[in-house]
Amino acid sequence: MTPSPPAFDWEAFLDRLAAFYHTGDWRVPYLRDHAEDPFQVLIGTILSQRTRDENTDRASQLLFAKYPDAARLARATRAQIEPLIHSTGFYHTKARVIHQCARLILDRFDGVVPHDLEQLTSLPGVGPKTANCVLVFGYGIPGMPVDTHVHRISNRLGVVRTRTPEQTETALRQSVPERYWIPVNPLMVQHGQNLCRPNRPRCPECPVIDLCATGIALRVGRPPPRKEDARRPARRKPAPTRTPASKTGARKPRR
Numbered sequence: 001m002t003p004s005p006p007a008f009d010w011e012a013f014l015d016r017l018a019a020f021y022h023t024g025d026w027r028v029p030y031l032r033d034h035a036e037d038p039f040q041v042l043i044g045t046i047l048s049q050r051t052r053d054e055n056t057d058r059a060s061q062l063l064f065a066k067y068p069d070a071a072r073l074a075r076a077t078r079a080q081i082e083p084l085i086h087s088t089g090f091y092h093t094k095a096r097v098i099h100q101c102a103r104l105i106l107d108r109f110d111g112v113v114p115h116d117l118e119q120l121t122s123l124p125g126v127g128p129k130t131a132n133c134v135l136v137f138g139y140g141i142p143g144m145p146v147d148t149h150v151h152r153i154s155n156r157l158g159v160v161r162t163r164t165p166e167q168t169e170t171a172l173r174q175s176v177p178e179r180y181w182i183p184v185n186p187l188m189v190q191h192g193q194n195l196c197r198p199n200r201p202r203c204p205e206c207p208v209i210d211l212c213a214t215g216i217a218l219r220v221g222r223p224p225p226r227k228e229d230a231r232r233p234a235r236r237k238p239a240p241t242r243t244p245a246s247k248t249g250a251r252k253p254r255r
């Protein structure tokens with residue numbers, strides 16, 4: 001009988017990433033620096049969709065300076081909200097969605113953001129990732145927010161074989177012991193923004209290379225779990241074309 005492979009060492013993985021990113025001038029995920037208030041985590045995560053962290057940062061600072069909670073945002077008009085969040089793109093849609101969210105939180109939940117996945121995902125613009133972000137960053141409750149970084153890195157590590165972030169969330173909930181759920185997202189997102197980037201991950205510098213199916217495979221020349229991570233062989237330089245001596249003016253050597 002073939003012995004089953006050892007379980008992935010989540011403790012070592014998370015400890016090493018935490019130690020590695022503890023020092024140095026690395027990018028820090030937006031939510032890790034803004035995880036204080038569940039309402040602001042919720043609205044900030046909606047604003048962060050399809051934009052860069054610095055745009056989310058600018059917009060949320062402007063927005064929360066005027067409308068820091070559901071009651072005040074619900075009383076604003078969309079015309080007042082739109083210029084504040086303009087930098088995030090899709091600002092008409094985002095203004096409509098966050099305004100509706102604020103009103104529903106006020107009407108249905110007495111102005112308090114719920115901490116229940118089903119209630120959270122009943123709000124407009126709130127999918128599983130955003131709802132899990134509210135649990136983890138807003139309330140410190142174990143959740144599994146899966147964005148593109150978490151999805152990609154989990155597949156690179158070889159701990160899941162999934163096609164969508166939703167499938168990855170389900171698989172990680174089974175694979176990761178619950179006591180480690182809270183640090184999974186912030187550390188993987190930071191890793192994805194720095195070393196384990198979408199294209200050409202910087203595996204030789206990675207502190208978890210010995211735990212990672214992709215890092216190990218690339219090191220020993222085996223195909224990695226994700227086809228798109230297979231390094232393309234370096235192109236051979238084309239052989240230099242010889243120019244006939246008659247055109248260069250070079251003389252034939254005398255015999």
Ligand code: SF4
Pocket residue numbers: 153156157195196197201202203206207208209212213214215216
């Ligand atoms: S070894 Fe490479 S692919 Fe694996 S986690 Fe590190 S950077 Fe990502």
